[in-house]
Amino acid sequence: MDYNSKLKHERFRSSTAPKDTLDEEMESDRGRSINSAAVRRLQQKTQVFPLESNSAVRSRLTHSLEVQQVGRYIAKLVLKKITQNDKLKELGLEDKQDGFTSAIEIACLLHDVGNPPFGHFGEEAINMWSEKSLLNIFTQKFGEVIKENYLVKDLLCFEGNAQAIRLLHSLQDLNLTYSQVACLIKYTRPAYEPKPNDATDSFKYRKKKPGYYFSEEEYVHTLQNSLNIASGNRFPLTYIMEAADDISYCIADLDDALDKDILNVEQLHDAIKEIWESYLDDERIDNAVIKKRYLPNLADNAYERCQLENHNKNHKYILTLRTNLVNDLANYASDRYIDNHDEVFNGTLDASLLDGNDEFNLATEVLKNVAAKYVFSAKEVERLELQGHAIISGLLDIYTPLLNLDYEDFKTLSQNEFLKSSPIETRLYHDLSNKHKRCYCECVQSVFEKEEVSDADKILELYYRSRLLIDYVSGMTDRYAFEEYKSLKAID
Template structure:
């Protein structure tokens, strides 16, 4: 049983690294550098955690949230890895490797989030539903409808998680088509959910799609390399998920206090009331102060320590389940998990329904929907017309569409062309019905890649420009 977890600490990359590294852990440090210096990671500084377009720099963005998650993940991973070492289940050399992999996954866990967070996700899914029924379906010709309806599930189940995996594995084409070319361990650890969009929805780790069908073949390869069973979870992903749960539960309340939407006194009052309502006659596993002088010092630090300590003990107690990826979650639902559950309930009641938060969400929904309505003109083009535009040839009567295409992120266009070659490598062959089907699917991904990659402020500016409200320079 010794060093079983070590078998999952894979340093393989889809394209072998050109740099020789003597220490295995250096491979994972290289991953971290690739993540930190990527433009997708930098863009998180202008994507909202809860409050979009926020001028108060003390309020968290997706970037600061991701850094906090990585800090919690590093601490929790170190606790767990050290306990495994003490039980002779992990070598001392593997301890920092485990920590580095988890830290990497924490840094990229939100990298695929679209502008305006969960309302941005909802806007994309709702658009995909309406667009297919109202605009796309009546005009579909020269494609395989059965195949297309299967592929289209990518958009009906759009989510930041599969989009994030798509970004790190396919969309950073500055060097080549292998994107950031991260180690298999980091890639697997980032997969929070363990199914594709064309697979049946389940509960727990199958509740959402973890990757699109565009990346399914690659994920299958990762699972084979790790000798993992499909639809099971990578053993270290549980640590990343737990760090995220702890971070966002506590930070959302902290931001609400910073913005004076709630007070520390209101939080304590609501927390106590909801605890008594949901868990009557049960003692709370964390100390609840009568007065909060500093939310971070009085609540966030002591509560997160208690939750992490129990999570670490749970990992060791149920090691085999976490090792084979069949467990559901790391933070025990029957103990400290109740703490996070009550905090989420308080946030839903006091924060997420505030006028400020809801107004921003409504704006974000309108912005994303509006941009997509304009860009669907590119999707409505015939295969021949779109290829003419994409190859920068003269386009008669397609002036508006050409200008829309010119605004697409260049790396997304390159990634689209790389993917297209996988389905139609021989240019001289006339496109058949299957190729046209795949092309349309990849073209929609191109549009979604562009829109979901925008920051909150750039999305707003783009919407205003397309609507003729403001000139975007």
């Protein structure tokens, strides 16, 4: 193992101000990322509660900052343990410790930039619209056989992780180092490739979701070649970013639920113990693990501490629980990184650092199940999700006439910013972001330059035209999507 083959200076384009060391290049990536519009928009995108006016409740930005801190902590623990084993120099990390940590921190900050408005239900809304409306448009233009086309399959799988790669490379052109972007490729299959359906598939975890789109496939392959990442495998630092995210959100959603009075301390405390005990009937879990009562004991300690608090019992309970849990899980994740170092380095570990038949993995599962049962299914949350679905699908429907135009008409519209026969479509096109239109025009330029255009060319153009609309709507903040929907629907 030699991290010199993974932590490199290379970018898609040569930097106009190249740095001398990896640590300096990572500082450059930090500056590009923190100053990007992608990060700024996170402050007005939901974590769980869309359009939330209570600033104490997490946005995507505050969640990402928490993930960043946990990721930094795990990275420091990993480096400390490598140092204790006297392997820093052997692994090529002696002069890359700051760069190692910084790459993980910035990956944690960027990990949610591809998420659409209204959280994960926003992803569902885009996919439902694509299955219902977008597929129908392709079928009308090219016949039923188009359903098997890989570009169409690619469009039918919107995924926040894949959209993040598209956003950072194709749309915002941040020109981050390959090492920085590789940290974000959590899943390793293109969107058009089917999910592994065999439980014994050695890639079943790494390929359970799309990791990138066809539109970024060439870029991802170039990145993989630069960093010696075999097809289907991960970048080693991705495992730490993923663990930091899992650790953060398994407790954060419950914290927000307390803040919004969806649960009180007694209900949350009882739910944790109830769901922990329910695993006694689960044959997958060793009963000895359950009988250790790791998480219930942490919860009992937090409950005892909060009873001594006169004013803010909610804060005391969740603070005590979170502090102990994050410390334990971060140490566990760092141990798993070291214990599985060969597989992690090569990207062949087909599991997360928090997986395992033990009390730490079970703790994360229990907390996720508590959130699913008592928070995500709350009427207030489901109502907000329905509103989000109506807004996103409504916006995509409003812009759908642009997809119905034939190839020649849309080519004219995109080149001239005007189509006399289509005044509605002309105005809809003007409404789109110039950044997104620039990306579309660059992607189809080679098609537009042809004298004779085949059906395959037209399918490719419509693929990028569809991406244009999905990029625009998915990049909106919750509030902006809400206001745009009301404005275009003429709702006061």
